[in-house]
Amino acid sequence: MIRNIKLYFSFLVASLKRMMEYRVDCLVGMVSQIAFQIIELVFIWIIFQHTDNIAGWNFEQLLLLYGIMMLSISITDLLFDSTYDIGKRLIRKGKFDTILLRPVHPLISVLGESETSTALGYMILSIVLIVSMLIKLHISITVLLIIKILYFGILGGFIIGGIQTIFSIAGFWTYKSNEVVWSVFQLHKLAEYPIEIYNRFIRILITIILPFAFASYYPAVDYLEIEQNYIIYIVPLITIIIWIIAVSVWNWALKKYRSTGN
């Protein structure tokens, strides 16, 4: 286990270094990701020209929630970006066979190949949003709060990353760039807003079936001290469950795997 984790990080550092070679691409990726998010922030801003709260959440609280989701996303993007194109990059070209031969679980090798230029964009934006909104909401930024935000940010990143890993096995059969993972990832948009606005079906979807809400909504409720909530204590448990499922699903897919090569 420890060995696997160590190997994962050495793979990851290697691929991030490889990516850093292309500085312009990195910069463009970062800036464009911020631009995309700003479109959404303009939408929120326009809405608040016509109302002072959405389901009891005011403008600053909503942006804090948004920032927390961005932080989780940045972690997912940094660590699990390679779940997107397993089919196209590895399976179709037969490169996956070489990964199978390595004396390490293939999932570790695959996840370690993440190279992303957009994570930094998400991270910068999330930090700016979280810090400025905490100040505006007069929430004192204590060491404990910073640790909490980082802790739940990382766990949130692992929750979303785990969900992506589960669906990434589609690449074993589609052999191409994985639109399935992208579509599932898009569901995080639902959890960028307070879950009170949704009907029961969507609430169940984003808290129980695909628990995106634990990467944004529940931590936000805790920081805002809206109500005493104990649900936040089960976040680590949920992360572990998601990853147990992810690893099992992967092992199952590996058994079914047939090489495309000759």
Next chain:
Amino acid sequence: MINKILAIAKQNAKEGLYYRFDLLLYIFNFIIEITVYVFIWLAIYNKGNQILGMTFEQVTTYYILVVSLNPIISWGINETMGNAIREGEILRELLNPISYFNYYFGIRIGELIESIIVGIITFIICALLFGVLLPSSLLNFIFFIIVISLSVVVVYFFELIIGTSAFYTNSIWGVEVFKRAILSIFSGMIAPISLFPEFLQKIANTLPFKDCIYTPISIYFGELNNIEIIQVILKQFIWILILYIIAKILFNKAVKSVTVNGG
């Protein structure tokens, strides 16, 4: 000439429709997008707010139309064009027996066939899920279609202008994002332009992109009279001419200074 354009369009559409499963996932993504919008507005309307004379049904219909029109307006040629320039394909394209502008117009029409299918299916599913208002009259619906068709041409020349920058930068990503940001804000994709603060409304009124989304939807609702609609159509023709001339000038300049990879 039209035959050539249509032949290219057909070829391109066939390639696109080959990936039918992807189209289904695009539709799924659009439905998620609408869901977020609808529930946010529902939360606002639930408090008894009346927003600038729009009813909740109108807002829902607005977003369903936005998302159904989104692929038609914003899926463009920029990715194809950028890749062609980066990989040196551009040399062959310039030597084609069909002019570069016509060739890419064919590709744009091919994409359009794909995006119309996605748009219509999205519209039908969302209409069943959330309920939708029908067009105010048959005449208005015909005008709606005409204005959107002209918008595709307006956006096509805008895409050519954006795409030309790839001759210099070799990477189209940055400008592509710039294009999408401008389009989604100033066409009224994120919210009806009438709800924008005044200074943003002023910018939106001077740019041609408002007529891609916001204006056709207003026509759909019957908020514009026939004279106003004719004015919009005339304005679109003028924009097509202006953007065509700009695109032509920039493109001719860029081709002269072209240094292509592997050539």
